[in-house]
Structures are given as structure tokens and as C-alpha cells.
Amino acid sequence: MDRIETPPDVVIRRLPLYARSLRYLLQEDVRSVSSQELGERINVTAAQIRKDLSYFGEFGKQGIGYDVEKLLNQIERILGLNQEWPVGLIGIGHLGEAIARYEGFRRQGIRIAALFDSDPNKIGTDINGLTIQDDTHIERAMREQGVKLAIIAVPATRAQEVADMLVSAGVRAILNYAPMVIQVPENVWVRHIDPVAVLHSMTYYLAREEDKES
Ligand SMILES: NC(=O)c1ccc[n+]([C@@H]2O[C@H](COP(=O)([O-])OP(=O)(O)OC[C@H]3O[C@@H](n4cnc5c(N)ncnc54)[C@H](O)[C@@H]3O)[C@@H](O)[C@H]2O)c1
Numbered sequence: 001m002d003r004i005e006t007p008p009d010v011v012i013r014r015l016p017l018y019a020r021s022l023r024y025l026l027q028e029d030v031r032s033v034s035s036q037e038l039g040e041r042i043n044v045t046a047a048q049i050r051k052d053l054s055y056f057g058e059f060g061k062q063g064i065g066y067d068v069e070k071l072l073n074q075i076e077r078i079l080g081l082n083q084e085w086p087v088g089l090i091g092i093g094h095l096g097e098a099i100a101r102y103e104g105f106r107r108q109g110i111r112i113a114a115l116f117d118s119d120p121n122k123i124g125t126d127i128n129g130l131t132i133q134d135d136t137h138i139e140r141a142m143r144e145q146g147v148k149l150a151i152i153a154v155p156a157t158r159a160q161e162v163a164d165m166l167v168s169a170g171v172r173a174i175l176n177y178a179p180m181v182i183q184v185p186e187n188v189w190v191r192h193i194d195p196v197a198v199l200h201s202m203t204y205y206l207a208r209e210e211d212k213e214s
Contacts (some may be wrong), residue, residue, distance in 0.1 A: 011052045032066065086114075112130065147169070154178060
């Protein structure tokens, strides 16, 4: 069977969730799992899991389920997690410092490799063995280390200029925490994390409930 279709982005976004669930299963010493059981853990139907995985080849056998370790290895390979990814972090304020100190990234294939800020009081100080560099050095430092991934944790008003510097530095994927949509060329991936917008999408429901009660 030909499998030339490009997997949609929603499928790619689910793969890390499958991988995480499979890691938990391995920790629980579960060696084999059905798409039904895997789906229940992440609120996805068994049919959806089978369809998602079918973009990448044949996994598991009908009626037997998936070998947890093998499927995890395959998904990790698909996600490029058979290597470690260095990441540049820009903006070492409240959030940036917490990210720089977070040990969980390293355990999951992501290595914070370079820190940048524009505040002269922060430049030259160390966090977790890394020296905060002047953000005017982004291009040189990122190119020298071959860093293709970056995290933006600067105020919204500074996010676009930082994104422009990252693009000039050859960065191809940006995780943006600033509440501001940044413009980048087509060949650069951007994901936004906006906890305030997510909370507001729930305050909508709470406010309606309160209206009904009053
Ligand atoms: N702190 C949170 O819980 C939180 C939650 C969600 C989103 N955010 C967003 O994350 C971003 C950072 O938040 P924060 O609380 O850490 O802010 P912060 O003010 O504590 O830190 C911002 C840091 O960015 C640096 N900076 C400013 N301009 C820069 C530039 N051009 N280049 C490099 N560094 C620069 C500042 O010197 C400072 O160290 C903001 O956009 C904020 O809206 C924060």
C-alpha cells in the first residue's frame, strides 16, 4: 500500500502525547497495549490512533496490540528524538529563568544550550552552568552551535524583534511564550503558548454559569 500522504499537523501534535503515554506504560512495566487502552489514556479513540499511526507505516498486529517499547522507539525516531536538540532561550526573566532551570527538558531530548537577555545586569551571570549572553550575540552564538530551535520569553513588545534576530540566525522553530503573534518566513515553525488566553477560554463558561445562578 502506498503511504505518500503527508501527515496533517494535528497528527504530528498528537505523536508526543502518544510517546509520553507509552513512556508511562513502560514505567508501569506494561509491555503490550491495545489502541483502545492507549486511547483511553489520552482521550483519543482507538480508530484515531490507528489512523494517525498509519501515516508512518505498519505498527502492531490486529488483535495483539502494540509492543510498547517498540512503538515508543518508532515514534521517538519519527519525532527526531533519537538525538538531543539544543535550544536557545531568549529573555531570562521570571519565566525564562524557570525554563532555564527546568530539568525535565534534558530528560526528554531538549537541551537548553544558550541563554540571551538584553539587560546589562543579567548579561554575564550564570544559570545552571550557562552564562547569559548579550542578545546582540544571538546570530553568532546560535550559528556556532548549530542551534535550530529557540524559546522566546521576552515581553510582547520585544517579541517580533527577537523573532527577526532568530530567523537571521538560521533558527527554524520557535516556541513563543510572549502574548503576541510573531511573523516569520514560511520555512520557520512557530508555536504559541498563551496561558492567559487558555484561562480566558474557560472563564467564558464559568461566567455563564454564574449568570444562570444569579
Ligand atoms: N511569568 C509568567 O508566568 C508568564 C506566563 C505566561 C506568559 N508569560 C509571557 O512570557 C514573557 C516573559 O514573562 P516574564 O514574566 O518572564 O517577564 P520578565 O519581565 O520577568 O522577563 C522578561 C525578560 O526579557 C528580557 N528582555 C527584554 N527585551 C529583550 C530583548 N530584546 N532581548 C532579550 N531579552 C530581552 C528582560 O531583560 C527580562 O529579563 C512575557 O511575554 C509574558 O507575557 C509569562
